[in-house]
Amino acid sequence: xxxxxxxxxxxxMLVWAMFRQYVPYQFRDYFTKYGYEFYTxxxxxxxxxxxxxxxxxxxxxxNIVLSMDDHEEVSDEFQGVKLRWxxxxxxxxxxxxxxxxxxxxxRYYKLTFHKSRRDLITSSYLNHVMEEGKAIGERNxxxxxxxxxPSQNWYGYKKSDxxxxxxxxxxxxxxxxxxxxxxxxxxxxxxxxxxxIGKAWKRGYLLYGPPGTGKSSMIAAMANFLDYDxxxxxxxxxKDNIELRKLLIETSSKSVVVIxxxxxxxxxxxxxxxxxxxxxxxxxxxxxxAAAIxxxxxxGQDKESKVTLSGxxxxxxxxxxxxxxxxxxxxxxxxxxxxxxxxxxxxxxDKHIEMSYLQLQRSHLLFDTIHGxxxxxxxxxxxxxxxxxxxxxxxxxxxxxxxxIRAILVAKEEARVKAxxxxxxxxxxxxxxxxxxxxxxxxTQLEISDTVGxxxxxxxx
Ligand SMILES: Nc1ncnc2c1ncn2[C@@H]1O[C@H](COP(=O)(O)OP(=O)(O)OP(=O)(O)O)[C@@H](O)[C@H]1O
Ligand SMILES: [Mg+2]
Numbered sequence: 001x002x003x004x005x006x007x008x009x010x011x012x013m014l015v016w017a018m019f020r021q022y023v024p025y026q027f028r029d030y031f032t033k034y035g036y037e038f039y040t041x042x043x044x045x046x047x048x049x050x051x052x053x054x055x056x057x058x059x060x061x062x063n064i065v066l067s068m069d070d071h072e073e074v075s076d077e078f079q080g081v082k083l084r085w086x087x088x089x090x091x092x093x094x095x096x097x098x099x100x101x102x103x104x105x106x107r108y109y110k111l112t113f114h115k116s117r118r119d120l121i122t123s124s125y126l127n128h129v130m131e132e133g134k135a136i137g138e139r140n141x142x143x144x145x146x147x148x149x150p151s152q153n154w155y156g157y158k159k160s161d162x163x164x165x166x167x168x169x170x171x172x173x174x175x176x177x178x179x180x181x182x183x184x185x186x187x188x189x190x191x192x193x194x195x196x197i198g199k200a201w202k203r204g205y206l207l208y209g210p211p212g213t214g215k216s217s218m219i220a221a222m223a224n225f226l227d228y229d230x231x232x233x234x235x236x237x238x239k240d241n242i243e244l245r246k247l248l249i250e251t252s253s254k255s256v257v258v259i260x261x262x263x264x265x266x267x268x269x270x271x272x273x274x275x276x277x278x279x280x281x282x283x284x285x286x287x288x289x290a291a292a293i294x295x296x297x298x299x300g301q302d303k304e305s306k307v308t309l310s311g312x313x314x315x316x317x318x319x320x321x322x323x324x325x326x327x328x329x330x331x332x333x334x335x336x337x338x339x340x341x342x343x344x345x346x347x348x349x350d351k352h353i354e355m356s357y358l359q360l361q362r363s364h365l366l367f368d369t370i371h372g373x374x375x376x377x378x379x380x381x382x383x384x385x386x387x388x389x390x391x392x393x394x395x396x397x398x399x400x401x402x403x404x405i406r407a408i409l410v411a412k413e414e415a416r417v418k419a420x421x422x423x424x425x426x427x428x429x430x431x432x433x434x435x436x437x438x439x440x441x442x443x444t445q446l447e448i449s450d451t452v453g454x455x456x457x458x459x460x461x
Contacts, residue, residue: 089106184222200317209354
Protein backbone atom coordinates (compact mmCIF):
# COMPACT_ATOMS: atom_id res chain seq x y z
CA UNK A 1 0.00 0.00 0.00
CA UNK A 2 2.78 2.45 0.98
CA UNK A 3 4.60 1.68 -2.26
CA UNK A 4 1.44 2.49 -4.27
CA UNK A 5 1.03 5.78 -2.35
CA UNK A 6 4.68 6.66 -2.96
CA UNK A 7 4.34 5.98 -6.70
CA UNK A 8 1.17 8.06 -7.11
CA UNK A 9 2.76 11.01 -5.22
CA UNK A 10 5.83 10.89 -7.43
CA UNK A 11 3.60 10.75 -10.56
CA UNK A 12 1.64 13.80 -9.41
CA MET A 13 4.91 15.67 -8.61
CA LEU A 14 6.25 14.81 -12.06
CA VAL A 15 3.06 15.97 -13.86
CA TRP A 16 2.94 19.22 -11.77
CA ALA A 17 6.64 19.99 -12.55
CA MET A 18 6.07 19.39 -16.30
CA PHE A 19 2.89 21.54 -16.17
CA ARG A 20 4.77 24.49 -14.60
CA GLN A 21 7.74 23.93 -16.96
CA TYR A 22 6.01 23.65 -20.32
CA VAL A 23 2.54 25.26 -20.05
CA PRO A 24 2.82 29.07 -20.71
CA TYR A 25 1.71 31.27 -17.77
CA GLN A 26 -1.37 32.66 -19.59
CA PHE A 27 -2.84 29.16 -20.18
CA ARG A 28 -2.00 27.97 -16.69
CA ASP A 29 -4.79 30.17 -15.37
CA TYR A 30 -7.44 28.31 -17.39
CA PHE A 31 -6.21 24.95 -16.10
CA THR A 32 -6.19 26.26 -12.50
CA LYS A 33 -9.68 27.77 -12.85
CA TYR A 34 -11.41 24.67 -14.25
CA GLY A 35 -9.29 22.36 -12.08
CA TYR A 36 -10.43 24.37 -9.03
CA GLU A 37 -14.12 24.11 -10.06
CA PHE A 38 -13.71 20.36 -10.57
CA TYR A 39 -12.02 20.03 -7.13
CA THR A 40 -14.62 22.11 -5.25
CA UNK A 41 -17.48 20.15 -6.84
CA UNK A 42 -16.29 17.18 -4.75
CA UNK A 43 -14.81 19.09 -1.75
CA UNK A 44 -17.56 21.33 -0.25
CA UNK A 45 -15.43 22.98 2.47
CA UNK A 46 -13.92 26.47 2.39
CA UNK A 47 -10.37 26.79 3.74
CA UNK A 48 -9.15 29.86 5.47
CA UNK A 49 -6.66 31.51 5.43
CA UNK A 50 -6.60 30.86 1.69
CA UNK A 51 -3.24 30.90 -0.06
CA UNK A 52 -3.27 34.34 -1.78
CA UNK A 53 -5.73 36.23 0.39
CA UNK A 54 -5.21 35.62 4.15
CA UNK A 55 -7.88 37.09 6.53
CA UNK A 56 -7.19 40.75 7.33
CA UNK A 57 -7.88 42.84 10.38
CA UNK A 58 -6.28 46.09 11.44
CA UNK A 59 -5.45 46.87 15.11
CA UNK A 60 -8.81 48.47 15.88
CA UNK A 61 -11.03 46.40 13.60
CA UNK A 62 -13.80 44.57 15.47
CA ASN A 63 -14.24 41.73 12.97
CA ILE A 64 -11.89 39.60 10.90
CA VAL A 65 -12.44 40.22 7.16
CA LEU A 66 -12.20 37.11 4.96
CA SER A 67 -11.60 37.63 1.24
CA MET A 68 -11.93 35.22 -1.67
CA ASP A 69 -9.18 33.18 -3.25
CA ASP A 70 -8.63 33.11 -7.04
CA HIS A 71 -11.45 31.18 -8.78
CA GLU A 72 -13.31 30.81 -5.48
CA GLU A 73 -17.14 31.13 -5.63
CA VAL A 74 -19.57 32.50 -3.01
CA SER A 75 -23.35 32.33 -3.32
CA ASP A 76 -25.73 35.04 -2.08
CA GLU A 77 -29.49 35.51 -1.97
CA PHE A 78 -31.35 38.82 -2.35
CA GLN A 79 -35.16 39.04 -2.12
CA GLY A 80 -35.42 35.33 -2.99
CA VAL A 81 -33.06 35.63 -5.99
CA LYS A 82 -29.97 33.36 -5.94
CA LEU A 83 -26.69 34.93 -7.13
CA ARG A 84 -23.12 33.74 -7.43
CA TRP A 85 -19.92 35.76 -6.99
CA UNK A 86 -16.65 34.34 -8.34
CA UNK A 87 -13.20 35.82 -7.99
CA UNK A 88 -11.22 35.91 -11.25
CA UNK A 89 -8.07 37.37 -12.62
CA UNK A 90 -7.00 38.69 -16.01
CA UNK A 91 -3.51 37.38 -16.69
CA UNK A 92 -1.10 40.08 -17.79
CA UNK A 93 0.63 38.80 -21.00
CA UNK A 94 4.02 40.29 -20.11
CA UNK A 95 4.00 38.70 -16.64
CA UNK A 96 4.82 35.24 -18.09
CA UNK A 97 8.38 36.50 -18.81
CA UNK A 98 8.88 38.35 -15.50
CA UNK A 99 10.64 36.91 -12.46
CA UNK A 100 7.44 37.26 -10.42
CA UNK A 101 4.60 36.11 -12.74
CA UNK A 102 1.15 37.12 -11.55
CA UNK A 103 2.19 40.33 -9.80
CA UNK A 104 0.53 42.54 -12.50
CA UNK A 105 -2.56 40.36 -13.03
CA UNK A 106 -5.87 42.24 -12.79
CA ARG A 107 -8.22 40.67 -10.23
CA TYR A 108 -12.03 41.13 -10.50
CA TYR A 109 -15.29 39.67 -9.20
CA LYS A 110 -17.85 38.15 -11.58
CA LEU A 111 -21.56 38.19 -10.58
CA THR A 112 -23.83 35.51 -12.07
CA PHE A 113 -27.66 35.67 -11.84
CA HIS A 114 -30.72 34.73 -13.92
CA LYS A 115 -31.27 37.26 -16.74
CA SER A 116 -34.98 37.56 -15.87
CA ARG A 117 -33.95 39.29 -12.59
CA ARG A 118 -31.68 41.85 -14.28
CA ASP A 119 -33.74 44.89 -13.19
CA LEU A 120 -33.84 43.86 -9.53
CA ILE A 121 -30.09 43.20 -9.47
CA THR A 122 -28.96 46.34 -11.30
CA SER A 123 -31.39 48.70 -9.56
CA SER A 124 -31.42 47.56 -5.93
CA TYR A 125 -29.04 44.64 -5.27
CA LEU A 126 -25.88 46.44 -6.39
CA ASN A 127 -26.83 49.57 -4.39
CA HIS A 128 -27.44 47.33 -1.39
CA VAL A 129 -23.95 45.80 -1.81
CA MET A 130 -22.36 49.28 -2.09
CA GLU A 131 -24.20 50.54 1.04
CA GLU A 132 -23.23 47.42 3.00
CA GLY A 133 -19.63 47.78 1.87
CA LYS A 134 -19.58 51.43 2.95
CA ALA A 135 -21.11 50.54 6.34
CA ILE A 136 -18.54 47.77 6.91
CA GLY A 137 -15.77 50.16 5.90
CA GLU A 138 -17.07 52.76 8.39
CA ARG A 139 -17.35 50.17 11.16
CA ASN A 140 -13.86 48.82 10.56
CA UNK A 141 -12.05 52.08 9.84
CA UNK A 142 -9.53 52.91 12.51
CA UNK A 143 -10.66 56.12 14.18
CA UNK A 144 -7.99 58.67 14.91
CA UNK A 145 -7.17 61.76 16.92
CA UNK A 146 -5.57 64.51 14.83
CA UNK A 147 -3.80 67.64 16.06
CA UNK A 148 -2.52 70.54 13.99
CA UNK A 149 1.24 70.82 14.40
CA PRO A 150 2.94 73.78 12.67
CA SER A 151 5.64 72.41 10.30
CA GLN A 152 7.89 73.99 7.69
CA ASN A 153 5.52 74.51 4.80
CA TRP A 154 2.14 73.11 5.74
CA TYR A 155 0.18 72.12 8.82
CA GLY A 156 0.11 68.33 9.09
CA TYR A 157 -1.96 66.12 11.34
CA LYS A 158 -0.39 63.72 13.82
CA LYS A 159 -2.45 60.55 14.33
CA SER A 160 -2.92 58.47 17.44
CA ASP A 161 -5.74 56.47 18.96
CA UNK A 162 -8.80 58.25 20.42
CA UNK A 163 -9.18 58.25 24.22
CA UNK A 164 -11.47 55.59 25.87
CA UNK A 165 -13.97 57.88 27.69
CA UNK A 166 -17.62 56.94 26.96
CA UNK A 167 -21.04 58.09 28.15
CA UNK A 168 -21.03 55.01 30.40
CA UNK A 169 -17.86 56.18 32.20
CA UNK A 170 -19.02 59.82 32.42
CA UNK A 171 -20.54 60.81 35.79
CA UNK A 172 -23.38 63.08 34.70
CA UNK A 173 -27.01 63.61 35.59
CA UNK A 174 -28.78 60.73 33.75
CA UNK A 175 -31.42 63.05 32.28
CA UNK A 176 -28.79 65.42 30.92
CA UNK A 177 -26.75 62.49 29.57
CA UNK A 178 -29.81 61.10 27.70
CA UNK A 179 -30.65 64.54 26.30
CA UNK A 180 -27.12 64.90 24.86
CA UNK A 181 -27.07 61.36 23.43
CA UNK A 182 -30.50 61.86 21.80
CA UNK A 183 -29.29 65.16 20.35
CA UNK A 184 -26.23 63.45 18.87
CA UNK A 185 -28.28 60.58 17.39
CA UNK A 186 -30.77 63.04 15.88
CA UNK A 187 -27.88 64.99 14.33
CA UNK A 188 -26.16 61.90 12.88
CA UNK A 189 -29.45 60.81 11.23
CA UNK A 190 -30.45 64.19 9.77
CA UNK A 191 -28.44 64.33 6.53
CA UNK A 192 -31.61 64.80 4.43
CA UNK A 193 -33.01 67.43 6.83
CA UNK A 194 -29.91 69.66 6.54
CA UNK A 195 -29.97 69.17 2.74
CA UNK A 196 -33.66 70.15 2.59
CA ILE A 197 -33.17 73.38 4.58
CA GLY A 198 -29.94 74.17 2.66
CA LYS A 199 -27.71 74.21 5.75
CA ALA A 200 -24.24 72.69 6.19
CA TRP A 201 -24.56 69.34 8.01
CA LYS A 202 -22.74 70.44 11.12
CA ARG A 203 -23.65 71.21 14.74
CA GLY A 204 -21.85 73.32 17.33
CA TYR A 205 -21.58 72.40 21.01
CA LEU A 206 -20.27 74.70 23.72
CA LEU A 207 -19.08 72.83 26.83
CA TYR A 208 -18.47 75.16 29.76
CA GLY A 209 -17.78 74.76 33.46
CA PRO A 210 -15.02 74.75 36.09
CA PRO A 211 -11.77 72.81 35.51
CA GLY A 212 -12.00 69.06 36.01
CA THR A 213 -15.74 68.77 35.42
CA GLY A 214 -15.47 66.51 32.35
CA LYS A 215 -15.49 68.78 29.28
CA SER A 216 -12.62 66.95 27.53
CA SER A 217 -14.01 63.60 28.67
CA MET A 218 -17.37 64.57 27.19
CA ILE A 219 -15.73 65.27 23.81
CA ALA A 220 -14.12 61.82 23.77
CA ALA A 221 -17.45 60.27 24.82
CA MET A 222 -19.28 62.09 22.00
CA ALA A 223 -16.72 60.97 19.39
CA ASN A 224 -16.75 57.38 20.64
CA PHE A 225 -20.55 57.36 20.76
CA LEU A 226 -20.83 58.43 17.11
CA ASP A 227 -17.66 56.67 15.94
CA TYR A 228 -16.20 60.01 14.75
CA ASP A 229 -12.58 61.09 14.34
CA UNK A 230 -11.38 63.96 16.55
CA UNK A 231 -9.51 67.00 15.14
CA UNK A 232 -8.04 68.79 18.16
CA UNK A 233 -7.34 72.27 16.77
CA UNK A 234 -4.76 74.33 18.65
CA UNK A 235 -5.70 77.87 17.54
CA UNK A 236 -2.52 79.48 18.83
CA UNK A 237 -0.56 77.28 16.39
CA UNK A 238 -2.59 78.55 13.43
CA LYS A 239 -0.79 81.24 11.43
CA ASP A 240 -3.84 83.16 10.14
CA ASN A 241 -7.41 82.90 8.84
CA ILE A 242 -6.29 81.37 5.52
CA GLU A 243 -4.48 78.61 7.37
CA LEU A 244 -7.55 78.10 9.55
CA ARG A 245 -9.71 77.64 6.46
CA LYS A 246 -7.21 75.17 5.01
CA LEU A 247 -7.27 73.11 8.20
CA LEU A 248 -11.06 72.99 8.11
CA ILE A 249 -11.11 71.86 4.49
CA GLU A 250 -8.68 69.06 5.36
CA THR A 251 -10.99 67.60 8.03
CA SER A 252 -12.98 64.53 6.95
CA SER A 253 -16.73 64.06 7.48
CA LYS A 254 -17.85 62.00 10.52
CA SER A 255 -15.53 64.02 12.73
CA VAL A 256 -15.48 66.35 15.75
CA VAL A 257 -13.45 69.56 15.34
CA VAL A 258 -12.44 70.63 18.86
CA ILE A 259 -11.16 73.99 20.09
CA UNK A 260 -10.44 73.62 23.79
CA UNK A 261 -10.31 76.59 26.20
CA UNK A 262 -11.52 78.91 23.44
CA UNK A 263 -11.53 81.86 25.85
CA UNK A 264 -7.75 81.69 26.23
CA UNK A 265 -6.83 80.17 22.85
CA UNK A 266 -6.49 83.63 21.36
CA UNK A 267 -7.46 87.09 22.48
CA UNK A 268 -10.57 86.80 20.32
CA UNK A 269 -13.00 87.79 22.97
CA UNK A 270 -11.32 91.09 23.84
CA UNK A 271 -10.82 92.34 20.29
CA UNK A 272 -14.34 93.67 19.80
CA UNK A 273 -14.54 94.89 23.38
CA UNK A 274 -11.12 96.60 23.12
CA UNK A 275 -12.22 98.46 19.98
CA UNK A 276 -15.46 99.53 21.70
CA UNK A 277 -13.48 100.59 24.81
CA UNK A 278 -11.07 102.64 22.69
CA UNK A 279 -13.91 104.45 20.94
CA UNK A 280 -15.63 105.08 24.30
CA UNK A 281 -12.43 106.38 25.95
CA UNK A 282 -11.64 108.55 22.93
CA UNK A 283 -15.15 110.05 23.04
CA UNK A 284 -14.77 110.80 26.74
CA UNK A 285 -11.47 112.49 25.81
CA UNK A 286 -9.36 110.35 28.17
CA UNK A 287 -6.47 110.68 25.72
CA UNK A 288 -3.85 109.06 27.99
CA UNK A 289 -5.92 105.82 28.45
CA ALA A 290 -6.61 105.61 24.71
CA ALA A 291 -2.91 106.27 24.01
CA ALA A 292 -1.96 103.52 26.50
CA ILE A 293 -4.33 101.05 24.87
CA UNK A 294 -3.08 102.12 21.43
CA UNK A 295 0.53 101.57 22.55
CA UNK A 296 -0.41 98.13 24.00
CA UNK A 297 -2.12 97.36 20.70
CA UNK A 298 1.01 98.29 18.68
CA UNK A 299 3.15 96.13 21.02
CA GLY A 300 0.92 93.11 20.43
CA GLN A 301 0.49 93.90 16.69
CA ASP A 302 1.84 90.52 15.59
CA LYS A 303 -0.84 88.86 17.83
CA GLU A 304 -3.67 90.40 15.75
CA SER A 305 -2.06 89.20 12.53
CA LYS A 306 -3.08 85.70 13.73
CA VAL A 307 -6.60 84.27 13.63
CA THR A 308 -9.23 86.97 14.09
CA LEU A 309 -12.73 86.75 15.52
CA SER A 310 -14.31 87.17 12.08
CA GLY A 311 -11.94 84.50 10.72
CA UNK A 312 -13.18 82.15 13.42
CA UNK A 313 -16.83 83.08 12.83
CA UNK A 314 -16.37 82.32 9.13
CA UNK A 315 -14.60 79.11 10.05
CA UNK A 316 -17.68 78.03 11.95
CA UNK A 317 -20.49 79.04 9.65
CA UNK A 318 -19.07 80.73 6.57
CA UNK A 319 -19.03 79.23 3.08
CA UNK A 320 -16.07 77.12 4.04
CA UNK A 321 -17.94 75.25 6.69
CA UNK A 322 -20.25 73.85 4.01
CA UNK A 323 -17.51 71.78 2.38
CA UNK A 324 -17.85 68.25 3.71
CA UNK A 325 -20.63 67.16 6.06
CA UNK A 326 -21.51 65.36 9.28
CA UNK A 327 -19.18 67.34 11.49
CA UNK A 328 -19.47 68.53 15.07
CA UNK A 329 -17.61 71.65 16.18
CA UNK A 330 -17.01 71.71 19.94
CA UNK A 331 -15.66 74.61 22.01
CA UNK A 332 -14.78 74.24 25.68
CA UNK A 333 -14.22 77.03 28.18
CA UNK A 334 -13.92 77.60 31.91
CA UNK A 335 -15.21 81.19 31.49
CA UNK A 336 -18.30 81.29 29.30
CA UNK A 337 -19.06 84.84 30.48
CA UNK A 338 -15.90 86.07 28.72
CA UNK A 339 -16.88 84.80 25.27
CA UNK A 340 -18.09 87.12 22.53
CA UNK A 341 -21.89 86.58 22.13
CA UNK A 342 -21.47 86.38 18.34
CA UNK A 343 -19.17 83.43 18.81
CA UNK A 344 -21.60 81.36 20.86
CA UNK A 345 -24.98 82.34 19.44
CA UNK A 346 -27.27 79.55 18.23
CA UNK A 347 -26.39 78.56 14.68
CA UNK A 348 -22.73 78.59 15.69
CA UNK A 349 -22.81 76.93 19.13
CA ASP A 350 -26.23 75.28 18.77
CA LYS A 351 -26.16 73.47 22.11
CA HIS A 352 -24.66 74.89 25.30
CA ILE A 353 -23.84 72.23 27.92
CA GLU A 354 -22.82 73.21 31.46
CA MET A 355 -20.49 70.72 33.14
CA SER A 356 -20.75 71.34 36.87
CA TYR A 357 -19.62 70.08 40.23
CA LEU A 358 -20.66 66.60 41.11
CA GLN A 359 -24.08 65.78 42.57
CA LEU A 360 -23.67 62.31 44.13
CA GLN A 361 -26.36 59.67 43.54
CA ARG A 362 -27.44 57.44 46.49
CA SER A 363 -25.15 54.43 46.10
CA HIS A 364 -23.53 53.23 49.29
CA LEU A 365 -23.69 52.94 53.08
CA LEU A 366 -21.18 55.80 53.29
CA PHE A 367 -23.46 57.88 51.08
CA ASP A 368 -24.95 59.75 54.03
CA THR A 369 -21.48 60.58 55.33
CA ILE A 370 -20.33 61.78 51.92
CA HIS A 371 -23.57 63.67 51.37
CA GLY A 372 -23.23 65.27 54.81
CA UNK A 373 -19.65 66.48 54.27
CA UNK A 374 -20.35 67.45 50.65
CA UNK A 375 -22.66 70.32 51.68
CA UNK A 376 -21.18 73.68 50.63
CA UNK A 377 -18.00 71.92 49.34
CA UNK A 378 -17.44 72.33 45.63
CA UNK A 379 -15.77 69.16 44.35
CA UNK A 380 -15.18 68.35 40.69
CA UNK A 381 -15.63 64.91 39.12
CA UNK A 382 -11.86 65.02 38.50
CA UNK A 383 -11.24 65.23 42.26
CA UNK A 384 -13.75 62.42 42.88
CA UNK A 385 -12.25 60.25 40.11
CA UNK A 386 -8.74 60.74 41.52
CA UNK A 387 -9.77 59.84 45.08
CA UNK A 388 -11.94 56.89 44.06
CA UNK A 389 -9.02 55.44 42.08
CA UNK A 390 -7.52 52.59 44.19
CA UNK A 391 -3.89 53.53 44.99
CA UNK A 392 -2.86 49.90 45.57
CA UNK A 393 -4.17 46.40 44.80
CA UNK A 394 -5.16 45.93 48.46
CA UNK A 395 -7.49 48.96 48.50
CA UNK A 396 -11.21 48.12 48.33
CA UNK A 397 -14.37 50.17 47.78
CA UNK A 398 -14.56 51.26 51.44
CA UNK A 399 -10.92 52.48 51.39
CA UNK A 400 -11.60 54.53 48.24
CA UNK A 401 -14.77 56.04 49.65
CA UNK A 402 -12.99 56.90 52.92
CA UNK A 403 -10.19 58.51 50.86
CA UNK A 404 -12.90 60.51 49.09
CA ILE A 405 -14.42 61.61 52.41
CA ARG A 406 -10.97 62.71 53.62
CA ALA A 407 -10.41 64.66 50.37
CA ILE A 408 -13.82 66.33 50.66
CA LEU A 409 -13.10 67.30 54.28
CA VAL A 410 -9.69 68.70 53.34
CA ALA A 411 -11.35 70.70 50.51
CA LYS A 412 -14.01 71.89 52.98
CA GLU A 413 -11.40 72.91 55.57
CA GLU A 414 -9.36 74.70 52.88
CA ALA A 415 -12.49 76.57 51.77
CA ARG A 416 -13.25 77.50 55.42
CA VAL A 417 -9.70 78.75 56.10
CA LYS A 418 -9.69 80.65 52.79
CA ALA A 419 -13.01 82.31 53.66
CA UNK A 420 -11.66 83.25 57.11
CA UNK A 421 -8.47 84.70 55.56
CA UNK A 422 -10.55 86.75 53.15
CA UNK A 423 -12.76 87.93 56.01
CA UNK A 424 -9.72 88.77 58.15
CA UNK A 425 -8.08 90.58 55.23
CA UNK A 426 -11.29 92.54 54.85
CA UNK A 427 -11.48 93.40 58.57
CA UNK A 428 -7.65 93.50 59.06
CA UNK A 429 -7.59 90.77 61.78
CA UNK A 430 -5.00 87.94 61.91
CA UNK A 431 -6.74 84.63 60.96
CA UNK A 432 -6.36 81.73 63.47
CA UNK A 433 -3.58 79.37 62.21
CA UNK A 434 -4.94 75.83 61.78
CA UNK A 435 -3.18 72.85 60.32
CA UNK A 436 -5.81 71.87 57.68
CA UNK A 437 -4.90 68.21 57.40
CA UNK A 438 -4.98 67.56 61.20
CA UNK A 439 -8.38 69.18 61.59
CA UNK A 440 -9.83 67.44 58.55
CA UNK A 441 -8.46 64.00 59.47
CA UNK A 442 -9.71 64.39 63.06
CA UNK A 443 -13.25 65.17 61.88
CA THR A 444 -13.03 62.38 59.27
CA GLN A 445 -12.38 59.78 61.99
CA LEU A 446 -15.39 61.18 63.82
CA GLU A 447 -17.65 61.13 60.74
CA ILE A 448 -16.66 57.64 59.55
CA SER A 449 -16.83 55.96 62.98
CA ASP A 450 -20.34 57.46 63.39
CA THR A 451 -21.46 55.93 60.12
CA VAL A 452 -19.52 52.74 59.45
CA GLY A 453 -18.37 51.46 62.86
CA UNK A 454 -21.49 52.25 64.97
CA UNK A 455 -24.98 53.23 63.90
CA UNK A 456 -25.92 55.73 61.20
CA UNK A 457 -26.62 59.22 62.43
CA UNK A 458 -30.35 58.72 61.93
CA UNK A 459 -30.31 55.62 64.21
CA UNK A 460 -30.63 53.04 61.37
CA UNK A 461 -27.88 50.43 61.33
N1 LIG B 1 -18.06 63.86 34.74
C1 LIG B 1 -16.97 63.06 34.84
N2 LIG B 1 -17.13 61.73 34.86
C2 LIG B 1 -16.07 60.91 34.98
N3 LIG B 1 -14.78 61.33 35.11
C3 LIG B 1 -14.59 62.65 35.10
C4 LIG B 1 -15.65 63.59 34.95
N4 LIG B 1 -15.14 64.83 34.96
C5 LIG B 1 -13.81 64.68 35.10
N5 LIG B 1 -13.49 63.39 35.18
C6 LIG B 1 -12.16 62.84 35.39
O1 LIG B 1 -11.30 63.92 35.70
C7 LIG B 1 -10.23 64.02 34.75
C8 LIG B 1 -10.24 65.42 34.14
O2 LIG B 1 -11.46 65.54 33.39
P1 LIG B 1 -11.49 66.46 32.09
O3 LIG B 1 -10.14 66.59 31.49
O4 LIG B 1 -12.59 65.96 31.21
O5 LIG B 1 -11.90 67.85 32.74
P2 LIG B 1 -12.07 69.23 32.00
O6 LIG B 1 -13.40 69.76 32.33
O7 LIG B 1 -11.73 69.08 30.55
O8 LIG B 1 -10.96 70.06 32.74
P3 LIG B 1 -10.25 71.40 32.17
O9 LIG B 1 -11.29 72.44 32.12
O10 LIG B 1 -9.19 71.68 33.15
O11 LIG B 1 -9.71 71.04 30.82
C9 LIG B 1 -10.49 63.02 33.65
O12 LIG B 1 -9.36 62.18 33.54
C10 LIG B 1 -11.67 62.20 34.10
O13 LIG B 1 -11.26 60.89 34.42
MG1 LIG C 1 -10.23 69.79 29.34
